[in-house]
Amino acid sequence: MSNELGLILFTLRIATLSTALILIPGLAAALLLARYRGPGKGGIETVLSLPLVLPPTAVGILLLEALGRRAPLGGWLAAHGIEIVFTWKAVLLATMVMSFPLFVRSARTAFEEVDPRLVGIARTLGCGAATAFLRITLPLAWRGVVAGAVLAFSRALGEFGATVMIAGNIPGRTQTLALAIFSDNQTGHDDRALRLVAITVVLAFTALWSAEWITRRRTQRVAA
Amino acid sequence: MDHTPAHAAGRRLIQIALELPLARFTVRLAIVLRESVTAVMGPSGSGKTSLLEAVAGLRPRARGRIALDGAVVLDSAAGIRLRPEARRVGFVPQDAGLFPHMTALQNVRFGARGDTRRIDTALDVLELRALLGRDPASLSGGERQRVALARALASNPRLLLLDEPLAALDAALRERILPYLLRIRDQWGVPIIYVTHNVGEAIAVAGELLTLRDGAVEAQGPPLQLLDTASVAQASAGGVENVMRGEVIAHDAAGGITSLRLVGVLPLAIPLVASLAVGAAVTIAIRADDVVLATEPMTSLSARNLFAARVVAIHGSAANAIVRCAPTAGGSAWLVRLTRSAIDALGIAPGRDVWLAVKSHSVRLV
Numbered sequence A: 001m002s003n004e005l006g007l008i009l010f011t012l013r014i015a016t017l018s019t020a021l022i023l024i025p026g027l028a029a030a031l032l033l034a035r036y037r038g039p040g041k042g043g044i045e046t047v048l049s050l051p052l053v054l055p056p057t058a059v060g061i062l063l064l065e066a067l068g069r070r071a072p073l074g075g076w077l078a079a080h081g082i083e084i085v086f087t088w089k090a091v092l093l094a095t096m097v098m099s100f101p102l103f104v105r106s107a108r109t110a111f112e113e114v115d116p117r118l119v120g121i122a123r124t125l126g127c128g129a130a131t132a133f134l135r136i137t138l139p140l141a142w143r144g145v146v147a148g149a150v151l152a153f154s155r156a157l158g159e160f161g162a163t164v165m166i167a168g169n170i171p172g173r174t175q176t177l178a179l180a181i182f183s184d185n186q187t188g189h190d191d192r193a194l195r196l197v198a199i200t201v202v203l204a205f206t207a208l209w210s211a212e213w214i215t216r217r218r219t220q221r222v223a224a
Numbered sequence B: 001m002d003h004t005p006a007h008a009a010g011r012r013l014i015q016i017a018l019e020l021p022l023a024r025f026t027v028r029l030a031i032v033l034r035e036s037v038t039a040v041m042g043p044s045g046s047g048k049t050s051l052l053e054a055v056a057g058l059r060p061r062a063r064g065r066i067a068l069d070g071a072v073v074l075d076s077a078a079g080i081r082l083r084p085e086a087r088r089v090g091f092v093p094q095d096a097g098l099f100p101h102m103t104a105l106q107n108v109r110f111g112a113r114g115d116t117r118r119i120d121t122a123l124d125v126l127e128l129r130a131l132l133g134r135d136p137a138s139l140s141g142g143e144r145q146r147v148a149l150a151r152a153l154a155s156n157p158r159l160l161l162l163d164e165p166l167a168a169l170d171a172a173l174r175e176r177i178l179p180y181l182l183r184i185r186d187q188w189g190v191p192i193i194y195v196t197h198n199v200g201e202a203i204a205v206a207g208e209l210l211t212l213r214d215g216a217v218e219a220q221g222p223p224l225q226l227l228d229t230a231s232v233a234q235a236s237a238g239g240v241e242n243v244m245r246g247e248v249i250a251h252d253a254a255g256g257i258t259s260l261r262l263v264g265v266l267p268l269a270i271p272l273v274a275s276l277a278v279g280a281a282v283t284i285a286i287r288a289d290d291v292v293l294a295t296e297p298m299t300s301l302s303a304r305n306l307f308a309a310r311v312v313a314i315h316g317s318a319a320n321a322i323v324r325c326a327p328t329a330g331g332s333a334w335l336v337r338l339t340r341s342a343i344d345a346l347g348i349a350p351g352r353d354v355w356l357a358v359k360s361h362s363v364r365l366v
Helices: A002-035 A041-053 A056-067 A072-079 A088-112 A116-124 A129-158 A161-167 A177-186 A190-223 B048-056 B104-110 B116-125 B141-154 B178-188 B199-205 B230-236 B340-346
Strands: B014-021 B026-033 B037-041 B063-068 B071-075 B089-092 B159-163 B192-195 B208-213 B216-221 B241-252 B257-262 B267-271 B281-287 B291-294 B305-316 B321-327 B334-338 B353-358
Touching (some): A002 A041, A002 A088, A002 A190, A041 A088, A116 B048, A129 A190, B014 B048, B037 B230, B048 B089, B048 B159, B116 B141, B230 B305, B241 B334, B291 B334
Antiparallel strands (some): B014 B063, B063 B071, B208 B216, B241 B281, B305 B353, B321 B334
């Protein structure tokens, strides 16, 4: 049981950290895609959405290549003594890459629904661009941003394909709930696998329900 | 109130030389505005809103030179382009543009940077005390405009831009922003550029009228002198109002009459409004269609308001003639809408002495 608790805590920690780390770059990317009208917009959008449609294992292989000692990024990391592949950092990286586009898509739609003229009016009232974003755009897009964060968190909870490619499936080191369910099923520990499935259902339900609760409360306040 | 009145501060100069490409045409104009209020009229899609947005700094493609009271906010040739937040230009768009996630009070506070005295003054001038906790969605169109106007004023602007959607003659009178605009003009001393479709309001509020067509200036001058320009004639075809200000003199409850004295000296009777205090300032509107004109003194007439006047000018097309008359007693000119045949039959011409009659029920309090 303590084994399972460790598994749950590790998975939650990874999913939380992953969501937190993609928040700022994700908001920036979403805002850029929502407001940018110049050339290359379609290309940027496609690249950012790629992890959504590629098989996660393919993304995993690409990450593995990028992190290999012969690749520039991998070489640089190795030269600085930073080891990623087959560590918890690889799990984090895989979940971040896989959930980033989900967050960006949701936040971008929310930003697109904010009337840019309201931002303009805020500017005429003395707000700089950053303040206008924090006081107008973000509060008005709040629901989409929360929904995106929950999607990203849930995706991180369940990530399997990319994780198994670059982090392996090492119990106590890189094994998450999703990976453990697979291992237990493969090794005939079906009852443990089912217990873990039940836990993931509870976690996912809690995440989705709290997001629903937060956004509904906010809507009521605005409508009151 | 510590805000210096416009006339004491001296007229402020607004110079706008602008080139702004739009989908259908390019806005290209060079204007100098000297009056405290400039009204802008023109058919929809003539570039009125684009002009306001360019001055506010919300149109990145705008080029040219804009100076507000000596402060240059745009000078493409010199590479100057102040950001909207540095221009100190208050902007009230047609739909008011209130922040939907804030209450009325939070909206007004937004631009004031904690200057509570300024917020208080804005709330009082625009009579918003009863609406402070309300969400924008629950406000009427006129209330939203008032909140947006207060919000803009609270930000201490050098110039106020107002895109007025509710000046139509059939708009509910309590929705009109006009009385508040007059107050701001007289008490605040901030120059105003005011987009309107109501000729009567332009005459009442603005010292100068600018008409636009396809992004170019069609005419610029005192509103009364522009009644013949195409845009103004077009706007006045839907009806023209006489908008005037006055003061409550007395109530006659038995006679069902409240007596006003219009600015100048002209007395005017309106249906009893006992709730108005004697001495209270009022703004009234009378449609040009509701004024009766006669070439002889009228007797035995039911209309409560009869006065002598002299024809100053005849404006408009054959179908839509507006006779401008100056009351002998003084005060602002009256506009009377007549058919061309009536003008011909009565021999009305500039310089002719006439009598005007207004039913008290034709006078509407704005």
